[in-house]
Amino acid sequence: MSERKRQRLDEDARRLDLCAADLRELSAAIGTCAFRAPSDHVSVPLQRSCAASKTPRPAAGRPASRSLYSVVSSSAYAAKTNAQSRQETWAEALQRLAAELDAPRAQKEAAGRCERLRRRFEALSDAVRLCQDKLRRAGDELALQDRVESQLAHEEAAWEQQMQTREQRVAEREVELQALREERAADEAGSADAEQEQEHEQEDAGDDTEEEEEQAAEQELRVERAELREVLALRAEEKRDIQAAIESLQRKRVRRSAALAEQRKQKQQEETENVEAVAARQRVLAELRDEKEALQRDIIAAEELEEKLEENVRDLPALKDELQRAKAERAQVQTQLDSLRLELARRKRKMRHMV
Structure with missing residues (x-):
């Protein structure tokens, strides 16, 4: 080459x-x-x-x-x-x-x-x-x-803070209720002692004074009962709020787990598509x-x-010259052959003439 x-x-x-x-x-x-x-x-x-x-x-x-x-x-x-x-x-x-x-x-x-x-x-x-x-x-x-997770985390933190505040309020209400109960028991004990001591004094008092004292005691009892009912209603409301918050958090966790499962499924599908690609x-x-x-x-x-074609093209002039030489040699040989044939024919005629 x-x-x-x-x-x-x-x-x-x-x-x-x-x-x-x-x-x-x-x-x-x-x-x-x-x-x-x-x-x-x-x-x-x-x-x-x-x-x-x-x-x-x-x-x-x-x-x-x-x-x-x-x-x-x-x-x-x-x-x-x-x-x-x-x-x-x-x-x-x-x-x-x-x-x-x-x-x-x-x-x-x-x-x-x-x-x-x-x-x-x-x-x-x-x-x-x-x-x-x-x-x-x-x-x-x-x-x-990411935005949904950050929002859920923020809501969860706010809910925890709200629950802590409500628990603190419930504890304060329980302390107040216990104090009211103790105060009521002490008042009842003191009133019983006072009644025993003042039995003789009250015998001398008139009917009007006894009625006024009974009305005052009944009024205090009604006020204490109203306060107790208010505390119990507040405690029940707080329990309902806590239960609703717990249910909401559970629903959010279920939705989050479903979203994560869907994301994992989509990720697997994308990986499969990437492998195929x-x-x-x-x-x-x-x-x-x-x-x-x-x-x-x-x-x-x-x-x-x-x-090969170029080599053949380069060899073409030499082949042509060789062909010309071969043609010339062939013509020369043909001439010699013709002369020999003529000589042979002449000798044959001579031999026939001699015979």
């Missing part, structure tokens, strides 16, 4: 390596994309791989070659590697490649491969947008869950790898065929 053909083959192999590296970077970007708002057009910039960093050896005395069987021309490869103003996106690179493959000398098979690559790029872009939408929805759900990307990468190997084999076979 000549040096020029070897350089062309190395150049085509570097271009294929660049395409494979860009596809791997696109797959990595899809797998590790960050949470952001989805965009209408997803573009992944082409990065120069390690193979492109090596400067190709210039061929002296000849312009940049263009292979009939290459997928990407050398001029497109040079434009890609020498672009310093801005980096091409996948869409721009595919459009440029499609424009080059629309040339009259392009192969239909290469154009079909370019179209398949463009469709795969669009499918991967849709997958990126889908992943971004899923991540955005997951982020919104997580933010909503990764498997699909792996299948696409395997197909692209197989296609790359097939392209390399086709390019090598095409270059070898082209080299």
Whole structure:
């Protein structure tokens, strides 16, 4: 294989390596994309791989070659590697490649491969947008869950503080009730002693004084009973409030556990979808790898065929000269054969004449 053909083959192999590296970077970007708002057009910039960093050896005395069987021309490869103003996106690179493959000398098979690559790029872009939408929805759900949890924690803290306040009030009421009971018992004991001591004095008192004392005692008893009823009603109301708060907290805990179960189920579903997406990307990468190997084999076979054709073209003048020499020799041999035939015929006639 000549040096020029070897350089062309190395150049085509570097271009294929660049395409494979860009596809791997696109797959990595899809797998590790960050949470952001989805965009209408997803573009992944082409990065120069390690193979492109090596400067190709210039061929002296000849312009940049263009292979009939290459997928990407050398001029497109040079434009890609020498672009310093801005980096091409996948869409721009595919459009440029499609424009080059629309040339009259392009192969239909290469154009079909370019179209398949463009469709795969669009499918991967849709997958990126889908992943971004899923991540955005997951982020919104997580933010909503955080707000709900913070609100529940705040309500629970407020409820606990309210329960503590109510328990403190109930304890104060119980202390007051106990004090009232003790005071009532003491008043009853003191009134019994006073009644025993004042029995003789009250005998002398009139009926009006006895009635006034009885009315005053009954009034005090009614006041104490009203206070006791008020304390009991307050205690019952506080018990009802505590029971309602406990039921509300239980309902909130049930709702929270249901939300957590739904979140775990959705997370498992998303993990399953992510695994399926990764498997699909792996299948696409395997197909692209197989296609790359097939392209390399086709390019090598095409270059070898082209080299053989060029060698045949170079050998054509020598073959023509050799053919001319063979024709001349054949004509000379034919002339000699004719002369020999004539001589043989002459001798045969002579021999017949002699006989």
